[in-house]
Amino acid sequence: MPSSDSEVRTISDSSSGTNPPLVLPAPRRRGPLVTPNRVFNLLGWLILALIVVFLVIPAARHGNWEPFGDANTWHYLWDTPDENGKPQGGLVYTLYVGIAACLISTAVGFVFALGRSSNNRFFHGFCSVYIELMRALPSYLIIFYVFIGLPKFASFYNSVVWPGAAAWARAHLGAGLGGAVEFLVEKFSYVVNFAFQWQPPGFAIMGLSLYTSAVMAEIFRAGILSIEKGQLEAAYSLGLKPHHTIINIILPQALRRMVPAIVSQLITLIKDTSLASIIALQELTRAGKQFYEFYLEPGKPPIVLETLFVVAAIYFVICYALSIISQRLEMKQGR
Amino acid sequence: MLTLPALANLLTPLLAADAGDYFGKSVIENLPLFLHGIGMTLTISFWAALISFVVGLVVALLRVTPSGGLKIVAVAFTEFFRNTPLLVQVYAFYFGLPKLGVNLHLQLGPFEVSDSFAAGTLGLGLYTGAYVAEALRAGLLAVPKGQTEAARSLGLSLLQTLRLVVVPQAVRLVLPPLGNLYSAMLKNSAILSAVGVADLMYQADYVNNRSFRTFEIFSAVALFYLMLTLPLGFLVNWLENKFNPLRARRLRLRGARV
Amino acid sequence: MTNSDPHPPSSAAPANGTASAVSPRGKKSDGRPIIEFRDVHKRFGHLHILRGVEETIREGEVIVILGPSGCGKSTMLRCINHLEKIDGGSLIVDGIDLGDPHANVDKIRAETGMVFQQFNLFPHMSVLENVMLAPMKVRGTPKEEASAKGMKLLERVGIQAKADAYPIQLSGGQQQRVAIARALAMNPKIMLFDEPTSALDPEMIREVLDVMRDLARAGMTMVTVTHEMAFAREVADRVLFIDAGRVCERGTPQAFFDNPQEARAKDFLSKILKH
Numbered sequence: 001m002p003s004s005d006s007e008v009r010t011i012s013d014s015s016s017g018t019n020p021p022l023v024l025p026a027p028r029r030r031g032p033l034v035t036p037n038r039v040f041n042l043l044g045w046l047i048l049a050l051i052v053v054f055l056v057i058p059a060a061r062h063g064n065w066e067p068f069g070d071a072n073t074w075h076y077l078w079d080t081p082d083e084n085g086k087p088q089g090g091l092v093y094t095l096y097v098g099i100a101a102c103l104i105s106t107a108v109g110f111v112f113a114l115g116r117s118s119n120n121r122f123f124h125g126f127c128s129v130y131i132e133l134m135r136a137l138p139s140y141l142i143i144f145y146v147f148i149g150l151p152k153f154a155s156f157y158n159s160v161v162w163p164g165a166a167a168w169a170r171a172h173l174g175a176g177l178g179g180a181v182e183f184l185v186e187k188f189s190y191v192v193n194f195a196f197q198w199q200p201p202g203f204a205i206m207g208l209s210l211y212t213s214a215v216m217a218e219i220f221r222a223g224i225l226s227i228e229k230g231q232l233e234a235a236y237s238l239g240l241k242p243h244h245t246i247i248n249i250i251l252p253q254a255l256r257r258m259v260p261a262i263v264s265q266l267i268t269l270i271k272d273t274s275l276a277s278i279i280a281l282q283e284l285t286r287a288g289k290q291f292y293e294f295y296l297e298p299g300k301p302p303i304v305l306e307t308l309f310v311v312a313a314i315y316f317v318i319c320y321a322l323s324i325i326s327q328r329l330e331m332k333q334g335r
Numbered sequence: 336m337l338t339l340p341a342l343a344n345l346l347t348p349l350l351a352a353d354a355g356d357y358f359g360k361s362v363i364e365n366l367p368l369f370l371h372g373i374g375m376t377l378t379i380s381f382w383a384a385l386i387s388f389v390v391g392l393v394v395a396l397l398r399v400t401p402s403g404g405l406k407i408v409a410v411a412f413t414e415f416f417r418n419t420p421l422l423v424q425v426y427a428f429y430f431g432l433p434k435l436g437v438n439l440h441l442q443l444g445p446f447e448v449s450d451s452f453a454a455g456t457l458g459l460g461l462y463t464g465a466y467v468a469e470a471l472r473a474g475l476l477a478v479p480k481g482q483t484e485a486a487r488s489l490g491l492s493l494l495q496t497l498r499l500v501v502v503p504q505a506v507r508l509v510l511p512p513l514g515n516l517y518s519a520m521l522k523n524s525a526i527l528s529a530v531g532v533a534d535l536m537y538q539a540d541y542v543n544n545r546s547f548r549t550f551e552i553f554s555a556v557a558l559f560y561l562m563l564t565l566p567l568g569f570l571v572n573w574l575e576n577k578f579n580p581l582r583a584r585r586l587r588l589r590g591a592r593v
Numbered sequence: 594m595t596n597s598d599p600h601p602p603s604s605a606a607p608a609n610g611t612a613s614a615v616s617p618r619g620k621k622s623d624g625r626p627i628i629e630f631r632d633v634h635k636r637f638g639h640l641h642i643l644r645g646v647e648e649t650i651r652e653g654e655v656i657v658i659l660g661p662s663g664c665g666k667s668t669m670l671r672c673i674n675h676l677e678k679i680d681g682g683s684l685i686v687d688g689i690d691l692g693d694p695h696a697n698v699d700k701i702r703a704e705t706g707m708v709f710q711q712f713n714l715f716p717h718m719s720v721l722e723n724v725m726l727a728p729m730k731v732r733g734t735p736k737e738e739a740s741a742k743g744m745k746l747l748e749r750v751g752i753q754a755k756a757d758a759y760p761i762q763l764s765g766g767q768q769q770r771v772a773i774a775r776a777l778a779m780n781p782k783i784m785l786f787d788e789p790t791s792a793l794d795p796e797m798i799r800e801v802l803d804v805m806r807d808l809a810r811a812g813m814t815m816v817t818v819t820h821e822m823a824f825a826r827e828v829a830d831r832v833l834f835i836d837a838g839r840v841c842e843r844g845t846p847q848a849f850f851d852n853p854q855e856a857r858a859k860d861f862l863s864k865i866l867k868h
Contacts (some may be wrong), residue, residue: 230713235715238725
């Protein structure tokens with residue numbers, strides 16, 4: 001039997017040594033699929049040059065870019081101010097709708113992800129149906145549905161539910177409890193009517209949130225499920241309570257893995273705000289459309305493509321910046 | 336049809352104006368229109384899918400070939416089309432191209448193609464094509480380099496390597512995301528109604544403007560869209576399980592635990 | 594034998610009061626029963642893994658569980674920590690019956706440390722944070738105290754120099770030693786080791802076994818599933834041989850390795866010791 005004294009010492013010895021890490025991150029990039037070929041490469045540059053010379057340069061030269069040298073154009077696209085300078089739409093509305101829908105759908109999506117992961121059959125079923133339904137419908141349709149359905153619901157609530165529930169409560173529950181129910185029903189009408197009066201940005205936010213929250217819920221759930229079982233077992237065996245396990249072990253790891261998916265959904269959300277133009281919200285796309293429709297300058301060509309290009313470029317800057325940020329974050333994690 | 340109206344009558348005071356009326360009346364009366372709409376949605380999705388796959392394949396190949404100029408073209412295409420809204424792109428094709436003198440109203444032999452259809456298919460096809468390109472590229476690059484090296488060291492030619500080793504593996508990786516993309520494309524086709532493509536959404540709007548029975552009409556349309564997209568979703572799930580049974584089983588197991 | 598060797602006080606000093614109160618080696622059979630298996634059954638679907646395990650483990654004992662793969666060794670260990678729920682019989686750990694649906698599982702888990710084959714360190718936390726987490730969250734230990742104690746434990750497993758490193762920067766042996774320190778941070782009464790060296794390269798196995806041997810000397814109650822026969826022979830007070838979901842043979846390592854009684858145990862040993 002070997003002497004244990006010497007073995008005890010080897011512990012501290014080996015810890016100061018530099019052992020290579022056992023787990024290496026998987027290689028991210030690989031070389032080209034096809035071996036380089038000089039002729040082919042030259043041909044590629046030639047095609048690029050042709051595209052620039054015959055497509056990009058003529059488009060830039062022949063377009064009527066004059067209106068975009070005017071500050072008023074940019075004011076119009078930025079926030080469409082009325083006589084008092086109050087914002088009426090434009091990029092400000094696009095960002096307003098996008099950010100609000102993002103915040104709401106993140107919170108709601110988290111709740112639905114937890115609900116779908118729960119063991120309670122009712123919660124699981126309800127959340128699953130909501131998520132699958134919303135993901136299977138076009139967001140265009142959902143926005144339209146909210147636009148049309150919500151006012152109907154509001155008037156239905158005001159004319160049928162509220163008086164009916166109040167009368168029933170007064171008749172059957174007595175003064176105390178009945179009064180309380182009446183009070184609650186009345187207060188809830190503020191919520192309903194507020195959503196109604198909040199249109200059209202309110203409808204756009206609500207419609208986009210309904211769809212995005214379902215997608216976010218699936219992203220969260222996939223992130224949570226991607227955590228190895230061993231992590232949970234280690235946490236449990238240390239005696240950590242479920243909420244500590246979620247907050248300290250699962251979420252920090254899952255969030256990192258979810259960042260790319262969340263950002264790509266955010267990009268989709270920003271692009272989807274353009275759909276709000278069909279329910280008459282004066283956001284960037286509709287502002288651009290109105291701008292080229294109202295633009296009349298004698299002797300000048302119409303500026304349809306120019307305006308749409310500028311609008312597209314604005315969306316591009318926002319969305320591309322988001323995707324660059326996401327890539328940076330991803331690289332940072334690949335430590 | 337006897338029980339459906341009877342059932343619907345329960346909801347009538349809630350959703351319909353008169354007695355004798357029933358929930359869903361305008362949908363049933365205008366069913367041919369809705370069926371036409373579904374047909375148009377499927378048609379436009381088919382052509383857009385075709386365009387997007389061809390475009391996606393070409394762009395993906397341009398990106399994996401080691402040619403700087405072509406790579407710039409491919410990257411510019413994918414990034415621009417992925418980072419701008421489909422609606423703006425469709426507007427540009429529908430309202431913008433005619434201003435350049437491009438006639439979108441085509442007569443292809445016996446087939447007449449309306450300008451909205453042409454602009455819509457082109458827009459949807461290019462938009463989806465940018466995503467398809469990324470999915471295909473990711474699939475091609477995800478096949479480990481060791482596979483190519485092993486195949487080449489066995490004496491297979493480059494084409495043989497691609498055909499026998501890389502592509503079969505890439506297909507397994509690519510099919511589930513492609514399924515998701517085409518499911519999303521089907522839903523995105525609803526946007527084309529904004530330029531007057533007579534698809535399901537357009538017909539819904541049309542019937543709605545005549546009958547003002549919005550709630551039942553759009554509920555029915557939602558149901559129709561579900562009937563179109565849910566089978567695609569199941570197909571994607573099936574593909575994922577088929578090609579990645581280990582992962583699927585692991586997810587199921589974990590799903591049961593958490 | 595090794596128990597007569599004097600060991601360095603710094604490395605052998607027990608980190609908790611429980612362990613130091615245990616009687617020295619040699620009198621462990623007199624200790625109070627701390628884990629009692631009474632006809633324990635466990636099924637996975639139609640697989641009947643544990644088929645009536647009977648065993649009493651006393652405070653301060655070092656138990657090594659041996660057996661062919663798939664016989665239920667790991668399951669037996671995981672039942673003690675309630676990572677697996679038992680399906681029949683009773684399993685009493687430190688006075689709490691785990692067969693009872695209202696048992697205080699969190700208390701058991703906090704009092705038993707578990708070391709896994711795959712280490713299961715939390716990759717988003719530094720080594721020291723891994724060790725500090727449970728005392729702070731479960732016991733409410735203040736940060737400074739947890740940190741001081743964590744450093745002491747890291748020193749005990751010989752890895753204090755890497756306190757601020759992240760798990761991915763450590764070798765497998767280092768990670769496993771951190772995992773042991775993390776488990777010790779809760780002052781466990783029992784330590785469970787589930788094949789702690791099976792995922793390690795040969796040259797790293799010894800550094801982990803040294804830490805475990807140290808712990809055993811300090812009087813910790815330990816239940817270990819391992820394939821390290823030399824470790825079992827040297828350190829174990831008793832060896833349990835499991836086969837087909839039951840404890841098939843039990844005894845001192847000397848008796849088991851030199852003179853096994855059961856045919857299946859003989860068969861197992863002949864296969865293991867030959868290679």
